[in-house]
Amino acid sequence: MKILVAVTGASGAIYAKRLLEALSAAQKSEPSLEIAVCFSTNGHLVWRHELGSEPSHGFREYSNDDFACSFASGSALWHAVVAVPCSVGRVGRIASGMADDLIARAADVALKERRKLILVVRETPLSLIHLENLLTVARAGAIVLPATPSFYTRPATVDDVVDTVVARVLDQLGISASLSPRWGKTP
DSSP states (O other): OEEEEEEOSSSOHHHHHHHHHHHHHHHHHOTTOEEEEEEOHHHHHHHHHHHSSOOOOSSEEEOTTOTTSGGGSGGGOOOEEEEEEEOHHHHHHHHTTOOOSHHHHHHHHHHHTTOEEEEEEOOSSOOHHHHHHHHHHHHHTOEEOOOOOOOTTOOOSHHHHHHHHHHHHHHHHTOOOOSSOOTTSOO
């Protein structure tokens, strides 16, 4: 399975960091898992601001203006794009079909090829424009997965809270992981 993780400029870089860690762990048992990473300019800025370091993930990273890479084309057979965190500005560009950078082009390709596009939206409150754009991308086939943690697991740390969201992303990708207890299981 080939997955692009696109990190955009919304707050919540910790979700991207944790997803990349989980995908790295999954790759050990699923060597056919191919992961690529692309940061928007603001994605880099938010990562540095919120996490206090440069991104370090061990995957091949592509420039957001590199339209020659494989996942910019539907013929390359990439299976999924995960935008995490996904800004509502990015959602608006995807909803309007503006493929003006690599992240937007990869999302556009995922939609047109009927592949998985998972948008881990991190914004609150949401305006009517945001809601309409979210409805548009959902109707087009995207999975809108808000970065909304669950608390039935009784998380004890920030990492535990983050894992409740990342576990849902992995579920949508069909990747097995035990980051967070399932409903009905004792935390």
